[in-house]
Amino acid sequence: MSSLFMADICTEPTRLTDLGNLLWVLWEFLSLSLFSLGGGNTLLGEYHHLAVDQFCWLTGTQFADLYALAEAAPGPSSMLVGLLGLGAAWKEGVGWGLLSAYGAEAAILLPSTVLMVAACLRWRRLEHSPWRIAFERGMGPITLGILFAVGLKIVRTADSTSAGNLSVPGVVVSVIVCLLMLRSRISPLWFMAVAGVLGGLGIINR
Amino acid sequence: MAPVPARSSSDLAPAPGLPELFLGMLQVALSAFGGGLSAWSQRIVVEQRRWMTNEQFLTGLTVARLFPGPNQINMAVYIGAQFRGLRGALVALAGMLLVPFTFLMLLGVAYFWLHELPPVDRVLAGVVAAAAGMALSMGFKILDAYWHDPVALLLAAVVFVAMAFFHVRLIPVVLVTGPLAMVWYWPRRSTGGD
Numbered sequence: 155m156s157s158l159f160m161a162d163i164c165t166e167p168t169r170l171t172d173l174g175n176l177l178w179v180l181w182e183f184l185s186l187s188l189f190s191l192g193g194g195n196t197l198l199g200e201y202h203h204l205a206v207d208q209f210c211w212l213t214g215t216q217f218a219d220l221y222a223l224a225e226a227a228p229g230p231s232s233m234l235v236g237l238l239g240l241g242a243a244w245k246e247g248v249g250w251g252l253l254s255a256y257g258a259e260a261a262i263l264l265p266s267t268v269l270m271v272a273a274c275l276r277w278r279r280l281e282h283s284p285w286r287i288a289f290e291r292g293m294g295p296i297t298l299g300i301l302f303a304v305g306l307k308i309v310r311t312a313d314s315t316s317a318g319n320l321s322v323p324g325v326v327v328s329v330i331v332c333l334l335m336l337r338s339r340i341s342p343l344w345f346m347a348v349a350g351v352l353g354g355l356g357i358i359n360r
Numbered sequence: 361m362a363p364v365p366a367r368s369s370s371d372l373a374p375a376p377g378l379p380e381l382f383l384g385m386l387q388v389a390l391s392a393f394g395g396g397l398s399a400w401s402q403r404i405v406v407e408q409r410r411w412m413t414n415e416q417f418l419t420g421l422t423v424a425r426l427f428p429g430p431n432q433i434n435m436a437v438y439i440g441a442q443f444r445g446l447r448g449a450l451v452a453l454a455g456m457l458l459v460p461f462t463f464l465m466l467l468g469v470a471y472f473w474l475h476e477l478p479p480v481d482r483v484l485a486g487v488v489a490a491a492a493g494m495a496l497s498m499g500f501k502i503l504d505a506y507w508h509d510p511v512a513l514l515l516a517a518v519v520f521v522a523m524a525f526f527h528v529r530l531i532p533v534v535l536v537t538g539p540l541a542m543v544w545y546w547p548r549r550s551t552g553g554d
Binding site: 286 | 449489491493505543
């Protein structure tokens with residue numbers, strides 16, 4: 155069973171070569187799949203918890219890097235799970251890393267896919283059911299709360315220095331990008347490109 | 361020749377088989393390399409290939425947003441399931457993900473090889489700060505829809521505090537607050553339009 159609270163239990167990386175570990179990891183991702191409300195970004199905090207605090211595959215900095223990579227690359231950003239799988243088995247070699255990547259992505263997508271197929275087949279009956287209406291209205295505010303918690307967690311992870319303090323230039327850039335995301339229609343790729351140049355010049359430290 | 365979307369089911373092309381579903385979704389994924397996945401899938405599935413009417417497509421978007429899972433991926437599942445059930449869904453999913461996923465994994469391999477080089481790390485420090493800003497904007501983007509509903513704001517606040525300050529994990533939070541929210545928002549017949 156998954157634990158109730160996000161406790162840091164990191165001692166050493168959880169290796170996937172042990173069958174028991176592999177099943178545990180698979181179970182965590184399979185069960186999260188059905189809780190990816192609001193398009194999947196609600197799971198970012200859980201991904202961070204699993205990869206950094208619980209299974210110790212990545213440092214916080216590496217997690218933030220991979221998140222940025224998944225956001226910048228074309229395609230759905232939920233492909234981040236594949237990158238986490240890659241990181242989890244990276245020490246076993248590239249081949250195992252890629253296998254783990256495809257496995258992780260399959261585990262996070264399979265349950266929601268099966269549910270989605272069932273929903274398509276029964277949609278005529280579901281469409282006007284009070285269950286559907288209550289679910290749709292009820293999950294909205296919960297998604298809202300989760301997204302704020304996730305945003306805060308990502309900013310804390312991304313904008314921290316190697317000593318563990320908040321990086322002030324990093325936070326300033328994050329807040330400016332957040333405002334621009336809300337107030338302009340500029341493609342976020344530009345924000346990442348400009349911030350990458352600022353980072354390369356040494357203006358954004360970490 | 362400008363393709364015209366099918367107006368009724370009699371204008372539609374015959375139902376695609378598994379290879380066609382795979383290729384169609386592959387085409388969507390490749391066309392959308394610069395962004396706009398949803399618009400591209402509508403253009404290709406409704407206008408070019410005439411697999412479904414616009415109405416059917418929009419119903420799909422509703423279902424895809426409602427159910428758990430990434431919206432664009434759920435949309436591929438919907439399209440595949442319409443024609444070939446679970447197998448169709450998996451084939452459509454594979455077609456949509458294969459190229460972008462493989463591309464991202466190659467980027468990932470490059471990352472794990474190179475990320476310790478100081479110049480790479482410096483550039484990433486900047487990119488990551490911008491990406492964090494994008495994550496921060498997600499909640500604000502949907503906040504407007506709930507601004508006049510105090511119960512919704514209270515629910516969101518409870519969820520936020522539980523997760524951000526008490527570090528409760530996502531699944532218990534949803535399992536406790538979800539049923540409460542559903543009871544509160546259960547449609548009441550007497551109030552009519554709400």
